[in-house]
Each structure stands twice: as C-alpha cells, then as structure tokens.
Amino acid sequence: MSFGDLSAVRQAVVAGFGARRLLVVGDLMLDRYLWGEVQRISPEAPVPVLRLRRETEVAGGAANVARNLAALGLSVELAGVTGQDAAGERLRQRLGEAGIGTSAVLSTSERGTSTKTRAIGNHQQMLRIDCEEDLPLPGLLEEALFASIRPQLAQRDGLLLSDYAKGVLSGNLCQRLIQAARACGCPVWVDPKGRDFSRYQGATLITPNRLELAQALGLGNDAPLPALLDGAERLRQSLGLTALVVTLGEHGMALINAQGQQPFPALAREVFDVSGAGDTAIAVLAAALAAGLAGADAVALANLGAGVVVGRLGTAQLDSADLLAALDDTSAVSPMAKILTLPALLERLQQWRAQGERIVFTNGCFDLLHAGHVSYLEQARRYGQRLIVGLNTDASVRALKGPQRPLMPEADRARVLAALAAVDAVVLFAEATPLELIRAIRPELLVKGADYRPEQVVGADEVQRYGGQLVLIPLLPERSSSALIAALESISQASLITDH
Missing domain, CATH: 3.40.50.620 (HUPs)
Incomplete structure (x- = not known):
C-alpha cells in the first residue's frame, strides 16, 4: 500500500494523532461473545453442541468506534442512548474502563440497550442473537440528547456520526447536528445507513459500503464498480460533501473527491471475522483527518487498519501499536x-x-x-x-x-x-x-x-x-x-x- 508521506503518517500514529478531541454520536450496543468448542451434533436436532468455555463483553456499534478512537490515543466523548437495564450498566462500565467520556450518554426506561450475542465455536461464528429496538427516539428524548451534545461541539476537533439505523440518528437530529457542527467549524464524518442519504446533507465526508452506496443510488446490488463510483461523485456533489469514501470489501476502498477517483486495493489477509471492521475504518479515517493527514493518506491508513481487524475474531479494537506494526510490515506498504x-x-x-x-x-x-x-x-x-x-x-x-x-x-x-x-x-x-x-x-x-x-x-x-x-x-x-x-x-x- 502506497502512502504519499509515510513519515508523516508514522509520526501521527506515534503521537496518538495529536490527542485530538472527537465527539461520537450514534447507536450504542453491547456485544457479547460465548466462546467454546464444538465436538458433536445434538441428538435432539441436527445442530452443533457448543461447550461453553468463557464469556466476554465489549462496547459495540457507535461505542466500538469510540473505543477504537480512544485506543489510538484520541480524547473521546460519546453520545447516545442506553436502556435502564443491566446491559446498559455493563456498557457504561466498559466505556469508563476505556477512558471514554459518557456525559452525553442518556439512559431511558422506554427502550432496552441493544445487545448482540455471538456464539463462537472452534474459532468460527456459529450464531448471532440480536436483542434490540430500532424505533425512532421519542421527541423529548431526542431533544434532550441534542441539548447534551450541542455545548460540546465548539470544544471538539471533529464530530463522527455512527449510524446503525437503530433510531438514534433520525434525519432531523442528523441535520441539526451537522448544521451546529459546521457553524462551529467542526468537520463532520458519517458512517451512514439506509437508502436516504439526504439526512447527511452538508457533512464533510461519508463512508458507505458498496451495498449501502448502491441502495442510496437506486442501483442493484450487482451494479458494476465503475457505475457505483460515477454515482458516488454525483452523490458527493448533491450532498455538498468534501469527499466520499466507499468501502468495497475484498476490493479495498475508493476515495471520491474533487480531484477524481482513487482506488486503495485491499490487503491480502486471511479473513476471520468482519465484525467491527467498518467501525475501525471510520475511526482510523477520522483520527487521521483530525490530525491533519492528507485525505489519500488517511484513507490508505484506514484501509490498513481494517485489514488488520478482519484477521481477528470478535468486535476487534485497533490501537497505535497495531497500526505501527502494520505500517512496518513491508508486505503492506508499497x-x-x-x-x-x-x-x-x-x-x-x-x-x-x-x-x-x-x-x-x-x-x-x-x-x-x-x-x-x-x-x-x-x-x-x-x-x-x-x-x-x-x-x-x-x-x-x-x-x-x-x-x-x-x-x-x-x-x-x-x-x-x-x-x-x-x-x-x-x-x-x-x-x-x-x-x-x-x-x-x-x-x-x-x-x-x-x-x-x-x-x-x-x-x-x-x-x-x-x-x-x-x-x-x-x-x-x-x-x-x-x-x-x-x-x-x-x-x-x-x-x-x-x-x-
């Protein structure tokens, strides 16, 4: 992978991206993992029997984005909603252990904390159980969330919206946040969801994956890449974005900005689990841009980080040591x-x-x-x-x-x-x-x-x-x-x- 200024990239990673102050807003989740071994099939039904060895829990969704940013050395404040339940308490505990600020994380009795439980047998994901609600926030709760976020925007070097389409980032809240941030001179980076990207109008950059981009453009899931990238440029202009970065799975990433289209091929790594790879990509990208790296170098670094975490099981966290090791792995650089x-x-x-x-x-x-x-x-x-x-x-x-x-x-x-x-x-x-x-x-x-x-x-x-x-x-x-x-x-x- 080629970097325009590898020395500047390394320096940014070593310096923890200047400990920039970022605010992450989005859908918060608790990711649970049941780890075990499969040695036989159940006599009750043709399903594997998982012999449970251990259980782990990590912050997921927008909270995983915040977790990655904190591990990279940035100062992170998180905003969102949890339920007034045991899962919400454990999620707050995990965030506190990671040094992530939670003054804008509200709790409510009107909905439970989103929880994803994954069963892992013999290093393979066997089953995922989702316990969640995806209804929009009640009006008063959305207003309270915006009121808790707005005073922080002027104190932050960037706003990151992590949309998992679970109801927190409504079109109304997205637009209010984007306008308030831009009024403060605060860039806005978005990991989008859904078919209607108009809610992200005026953001600095969005990072859809291939399927999300195709849906937003009204194209089929098998649309050829050139058509997708041409459509991405039209979308960038219509939304008033500085740039759009599309993640392409095994094909890497592509940067679309006023200078044109620039591909970033995927790294040749064995893929164990894609859980959280998108979170890592947007976190590294935002960290790099906040630290002042050139757009192409920021995308190349995000592509590198995503290539690292797909080689791990579970909702993986990336830290500066991981990035430095990847940068020093000469099979991963030009x-x-x-x-x-x-x-x-x-x-x-x-x-x-x-x-x-x-x-x-x-x-x-x-x-x-x-x-x-x-x-x-x-x-x-x-x-x-x-x-x-x-x-x-x-x-x-x-x-x-x-x-x-x-x-x-x-x-x-x-x-x-x-x-x-x-x-x-x-x-x-x-x-x-x-x-x-x-x-x-x-x-x-x-x-x-x-x-x-x-x-x-x-x-x-x-x-x-x-x-x-x-x-x-x-x-x-x-x-x-x-x-x-x-x-x-x-x-x-x-x-x-x-x-x-």
Whole structure:
C-alpha cells in the first residue's frame, strides 16, 4: 500500500494523532461473545453442541468506534442512548474502563440497550442473537440528547456520526447536528445507513459500503464498480460533501473527491471475522483527518487498519501499536517504501528488533534478476523474520565487473528487488565491499551463496565475533546474470550475421 508521506503518517500514529478531541454520536450496543468448542451434533436436532468455555463483553456499534478512537490515543466523548437495564450498566462500565467520556450518554426506561450475542465455536461464528429496538427516539428524548451534545461541539476537533439505523440518528437530529457542527467549524464524518442519504446533507465526508452506496443510488446490488463510483461523485456533489469514501470489501476502498477517483486495493489477509471492521475504518479515517493527514493518506491508513481487524475474531479494537506494526510490515506498504537510506534503515531495525525479529543480511549486484536470485533470496528470508539486501551502486558494479556493467541502473535494480515478497529492505552501498554496512546493521545472520567459501565472505568474521551466524545457500544450477548476458550477446551477433 502506497502512502504519499509515510513519515508523516508514522509520526501521527506515534503521537496518538495529536490527542485530538472527537465527539461520537450514534447507536450504542453491547456485544457479547460465548466462546467454546464444538465436538458433536445434538441428538435432539441436527445442530452443533457448543461447550461453553468463557464469556466476554465489549462496547459495540457507535461505542466500538469510540473505543477504537480512544485506543489510538484520541480524547473521546460519546453520545447516545442506553436502556435502564443491566446491559446498559455493563456498557457504561466498559466505556469508563476505556477512558471514554459518557456525559452525553442518556439512559431511558422506554427502550432496552441493544445487545448482540455471538456464539463462537472452534474459532468460527456459529450464531448471532440480536436483542434490540430500532424505533425512532421519542421527541423529548431526542431533544434532550441534542441539548447534551450541542455545548460540546465548539470544544471538539471533529464530530463522527455512527449510524446503525437503530433510531438514534433520525434525519432531523442528523441535520441539526451537522448544521451546529459546521457553524462551529467542526468537520463532520458519517458512517451512514439506509437508502436516504439526504439526512447527511452538508457533512464533510461519508463512508458507505458498496451495498449501502448502491441502495442510496437506486442501483442493484450487482451494479458494476465503475457505475457505483460515477454515482458516488454525483452523490458527493448533491450532498455538498468534501469527499466520499466507499468501502468495497475484498476490493479495498475508493476515495471520491474533487480531484477524481482513487482506488486503495485491499490487503491480502486471511479473513476471520468482519465484525467491527467498518467501525475501525471510520475511526482510523477520522483520527487521521483530525490530525491533519492528507485525505489519500488517511484513507490508505484506514484501509490498513481494517485489514488488520478482519484477521481477528470478535468486535476487534485497533490501537497505535497495531497500526505501527502494520505500517512496518513491508508486505503492506508499497515496494518503494522498502528502498531505504542507511539512517532510515537503522531506525526501522530498532522497531524490528524491539519486536524480537531476527535480521538476515545479504548483498550483491543483482544485475538482470533471474530465477536463481529469487530462489536464493527466498531461502535467505527463511533464516529470520526480516531480509535486508545490500545493493551495489552503479559505480561499485563498474569497479567490480567492468565499464559495460551494470546493464540495469541502480534505481531499477533496487525497484525490482523491493517488489519481491521475500525482501524487507534494500539499501545501496558505494564501497567496494559491504563491510561497513554489515558493521552498521549487525545482522544476526549473514547469507551468501554456496559458491563462496566461509573465509571468502566479507563480514563473516565480524558477524561471528559478536555471536551472529554465517549461512551459505545452495544456488540453482546454470542460473547466472553472466550466462544471460552471454546468451543475449550470442543472439545479437547471430542477428547481425543474418541481417548481413
């Protein structure tokens, strides 16, 4: 995944997004989980028997959005309605434990607290039981909720409306909140529901999913993506939005603004549970925008965060450490982000080693990358968690191999290496040998091809002296850049003879 300014994104995450102050309004829920094992089918009916091992409860719905924001380091106030019941009390307790303000959370005897109970057997969701009401709030209760929210708007850096269509965010309340927020200069971000998006008129940004967008546009559920995105631009203009971000499931996200359409492909991750992924996406997006990140970088970060939580079971919470780990997972960032200067590499090494990861180092010219190179690098990567490739600059290649080499310039060679999944970082060196680079990196494992003898490997003594290990890897037979070049020259000469 590509970021326009990866350094600024990392800095924002590390700084807790500047501890910006956000207000979240929406439908509050308590998510309950029954965890157990399934080993047999019931003799009473053809259904699995869940042997219950434990029960957990977390804040859900708009409260889960607030929970994610608080975990990312923001100051969060939550507004909504709970019932005067045990579930409502437990939800307030969970919110208090997360450090979320609840002065605008009202309780009422006129409706119960929305509760979703999920049965999880052998790491798979088997059943969900919903206990909820989706009727609009009575007029007096809605007025009381607005009165509790309005004084806080001027003190907040953003308003986030999390609409689960359970009756709290009526069209009237949405419009009053949006107008009051914009009058205070407070941006409004909306996670919408329903077919009628006119209630979000004047918001800064909305984040429908593909189905929600299709319904709002009056299109079928199988509408092609180009038609959806074109319709999204018309919707953005008609609602007076600065931007619209549509979440596309396995296809990632797309940003639609005045500059056009920008896709953000999904990350290749195994999906265990999509519960709360939308909450995480809007939370990360709002946090990033509140911290002043560019819109495209904010969407890319939200896409990254959503990719993390779908790999977990339950209504997952994302924190800054999760985001940083994902940012540092070089399979999740653009290949260009793997090409580093030595100072930038040393900074990244600190993060990797703090996570207990073993560093593997190898080096070479890698002119005309071929299957032998790929096999060699894949084997090298298996000896640790991170593989760093030291790459000779053009000048050092010429000094080693003569004035006709390299055939590919250093920028191209670095780019091709960085595209390999086995490679975590590429760093250029201009010296005749990588010895100084090895001394700076201090890899746990130094790798070279088995065509070298141990005493011939530059840096081997250095690495073994501090407890590292030298590994010599067998090479694929009859695979070499020199052989490729010789074959190309032979073809070229044969062509010249034929032409004459």
